[in-house]
Amino acid sequence: MYSAPLCWHQIFWKRGARFVGQALKPYGREQLVALGLLATTQFVTARIVNAILDDRHDPHWDKPFSIVYKDHEYALRTVPGDIIHLVTDPRSFFYHRMSPILKTAVQGITGRDDRGQKLDAQAQIKDFIESPLPIVFRKKQGDAWWESFMNATGVTEKKYRTKAEEMMRAHFADSLPASPMSDKDKQRYQLRHDLEDKIRAGSNVDDEIAKAIKAGTLKPEDQKEIKTDALSTKLQIQFKKLPIKTALDVFDAMEAGEKKQAEKELVSKYWNALHSRFKGLSAAEAEDVKERIKKLGLIKPSVTTSPSSSSSVEGHLQEL
Numbered sequence: 342m343y344s345a346p347l348c349w350h351q352i353f354w355k356r357g358a359r360f361v362g363q364a365l366k367p368y369g370r371e372q373l374v375a376l377g378l379l380a381t382t383q384f385v386t387a388r389i390v391n392a393i394l395d396d397r398h399d400p401h402w403d404k405p406f407s408i409v410y411k412d413h414e415y416a417l418r419t420v421p422g423d424i425i426h427l428v429t430d431p432r433s434f435f436y437h438r439m440s441p442i443l444k445t446a447v448q449g450i451t452g453r454d455d456r457g458q459k460l461d462a463q464a465q466i467k468d469f470i471e472s473p474l475p476i477v478f479r480k481k482q483g484d485a486w487w488e489s490f491m492n493a494t495g496v497t498e499k500k501y502r503t504k505a506e507e508m509m510r511a512h513f514a515d516s517l518p519a520s521p522m523s524d525k526d527k528q529r530y531q532l533r534h535d536l537e538d539k540i541r542a543g544s545n546v547d548d549e550i551a552k553a554i555k556a557g558t559l560k561p562e563d564q565k566e567i568k569t570d571a572l573s574t575k576l577q578i579q580f581k582k583l584p585i586k587t588a589l590d591v592f593d594a595m596e597a598g599e600k601k602q603a604e605k606e607l608v609s610k611y612w613n614a615l616h617s618r619f620k621g622l623s624a625a626e627a628e629d630v631k632e633r634i635k636k637l638g639l640i641k642p643s644v645t646t647s648p649s650s651s652s653s654v655e656g657h658l659q660e661l
Contacts, residue, residue, distance in 0.1 A: 380421035414501040505595040509579045540571035585614045
C-alpha cells in the first residue's frame with residue numbers, strides 16, 4: 342500500500358517524541374539529563390545573545406529559546422524548542438506535523454490555516470497542491486523568500502511579536518480576508534506602511550504619495566489615511582480598534598513601553614463605554630471593567646464612574 346514520504350520535520354518530530362518518551366521513563370535518566378542540559382544551554386545562550394543585540398539590553402524572557410533581532414525571531418529546531426512550540430501554539434505545532442491529506446481535511450473543517458487565518462476553498466486547494474513541495478518553495482502570504490529558505494534549513498524564523506501583539510493578532514484574525522491578498526494589494530499596503538514609517542521619522546512624503554496615486558499603486562483616499570495613521574504608532578492603531586474588554590486584557594499583557602503608548606487610548610475607550618452606558622456589556626461585565634480601570638490608576642477616583650462633561654475627559658487625557 343502506498344504511503345506518502347515523511348518530510349524532515351515529521352522525521353525529526355518522531356525522533357524527538359521518542360527521545361522525550363524515553364527521558365520520562367524510570368530508566369531514562371541519561372536522556373533526561375541530556376534534555377535538561379540542552380534546554381539550559383539554549384536558554385542561557387539566548388538570554389546572553391538577546392541582551393547583547395537588543396538596544397535596551399532586553400533578554401526577552403518571554404522567548405526562552407529564541408534570539409530576537411530587528412523585529413525577527415530566530416530559533417533552532419530542537420526538542421526543547423518543540424516542547425515550547427507545543428505548549429504555546431498547539432495549532433501551529435500539529436499543523437506542521439500532519440500529512441497533506443489530514444491537514445487539508447482539518448483546514449476544510451475549521452476553515453483556517455496553521456496561523457489561525459481564514460482560508461477559502463481556493464486557498465485550501467492551493468495549499469494542498471503545494472504540500473508535497475520542499476519547504477523552501479512553499480512561501481506563505483507575508484513571508485519573504487529568505488524566510489522560507491531559513492525554515493527549510495532547520496532555523497525557524499518569524500516576525501517577532503510581544504505577548505500583547507500576539508493577542509491583538511489573534512483577535513483580528515476573524516476580520517482578515519479568507520482569500521489570499523493579491524500582489525497589487527500587498528504592494529499597496531506595504532507602501533502605505535513604509536510611507537507611514539517615513540512620516541514618523543520626520544520625512545516629507547507628499548511627492549512619493551502623489552506619484553504612487555498617479556501610477557495607480559495607491560488610491561486617492563490613501564493619502565489622508567496614511568497621514569492620519571502616521572500620527573500614531575502601529576501598536577496604537579491596532580489598540581484603537583479593540584473593544585474595551587479585550588483592550589483591558591491586552592493592556593494587562595503589555596510591556597512597560599507598550600502601556601505608555603496605549604494608556605491614553607484605554608482611558609478614551611473607557612469614557613466612550615461609560616457615556617454609552619457600557620452598550621453590549623452585561624451589568625456584571627460593566628462592573629468588572631470599572632474595577633479593572635480603577636486598579637490601573639489611570640483615572641481619578643472622583644470621576645471614575647461619573648464624568649461631569651466631555652471637557653473633563655479631555656482635561657484628564659492631557660494629564661497622562
